[in-house]
Amino acid sequence: MAEFLNLHDAVARYVDDGATVAMEGFTHLIPFAAGHEIIRQGKRDLTLIRMTPDLIYDQLIGAGCVRKLIFSWGGNPGVGSLHRLRDAVEKDYPNHVEILEHSHAAMACAYEAGASGLPLAVLRGYVGSDLPKVNDQIKFIECPFTGEKLAAVPSIRPDVSVVHAQKADRKGNVLVEGIIGVQKEAVLAARHSIVTVEEIVDDLGATPNACVIPGWAVSTVAVAEKGAYPSYAHGYYPRNNRFYKEWDAIARDRGAFNEWLEKNVLTAGGDA
Template sequence: MAKFQTLAEAVAENLRDGDTAAFEGFTHLIPHAAAHEAIRQGRRDLTLVRMTPDLVYDQMVGMGMARKLIFSYAGNPGVGLLRRVRDAIEKGWPNPVEIEEHSHAAMANAYEAGAAGLPCAVFRGYRGAGLAEVNPNIRSITCPFTGETLAAVPAIRPDVAFIHAQKANRRGDVLIEGIVGVQKETVLAARRSVVTVEEIVADFDDVHPNACVLPHWTVTSIVEIPGGAHPSYAHGYYPRDNAFYLAWDKIATDRDGFLAWMKTNVLESGPGAFAGRVAALNGRG
């Protein structure tokens, strides 16, 4: 059953050293505020799982939190490299990071298998692709009904999932609108889940029938953090901060410059800063 907490409480209770943790959101509703709190609390030795790891994992890897990444495509969307991730993989700074790379389809199917309590995901994929040559967790299976050769990957079952959403009601149900990636499947697959939201409301009014609603019994903790997805966007609340994605490429280039930025904007900051950043962003619009 969902309980309402501060961000510091939710992270302290649900994220532990050595966990497999997923911070999910596909271009939209990326849980940056939750990731920053995890950085402030100094978690270590994590296996970080994410479709399209972008700035949020560049920051977490650069702060030495990860021992392994399970992912599909790593980059700064529309800009280029994840410089801190590349430094960790190629040069072991600030610590070596193991990688397990998949396609988007494999990750989505693996989350869905985890949500269903299955040991693996079976799907059509990886035909003619070379990833199986470097990833031993990509295997093949013969369909017992058709004889067709299919791809198989292990189910993803995180210890803890973090997502951001637009609203939660006072009962603890969560409403996600706009682009939905694998947030629903990630929460259902995880043993524990923390959902940060733009606002807590009495109830959901005039919700369209295809809206994604996570019922309160699927969620461990709910935290109200206005602006908690910045610099990604939250449909109906604020746009994507494209200027920040461009700026990040320069911030992350240099180790010392990166650490100085993180000290000022994450370690010595708090979740309340996100609302101010979004207010400034909306003001620019």
């Protein structure tokens, strides 16, 4: 059964310097509170994994927490680039970040393979793509049954996966509602997992076919109200679209970013 800890203690226990960390959530339920706690604790040399790195990864990179990024598409949704990511990749500020780019399909398949305990994922894709020229983790194999050329990528097996959800029950079972990404697969693929939730309840009230992450698969549950803000949590609060627009100007300038980080994460406790 999952252990219940506060967010500070959960991050301190499971996120080590040099760890491989997956933080997932698609459109909503993005684990901003957990990301800010990682920044506050000064974690370093992390390999971050995410299908669509957006603002929280821009913040982690700008704070100097990251050594490598494994991803598929990175940007500020509907706005533009991640300027702290670009500054790190192009100008080594605040440190150089190595990037390993995949397609969305490959990332999803790699998470599923990791959750299944498999060493690799096989998919139709990448044929004719330029990504294999810059990503040495993409290989091609021949199907032993049909002779078809298929792509193979390593499974994703993070040291720790971090996701946000609406609620957990007192046994540590977690309910994810709304748009579902790869949260369940990320948790099942990881050695350890941290799930932040809006609240703890006696009964999840899960409907048939609901996405429930079982308590036996979760290392720790931490309550973090508005833990996905400024993204949204279906049924709890809306997305702060204005902040996503404002982030472009904040992230473009090193001084503006560092000032924002000090005021909103390091000093004020992380409420964007």
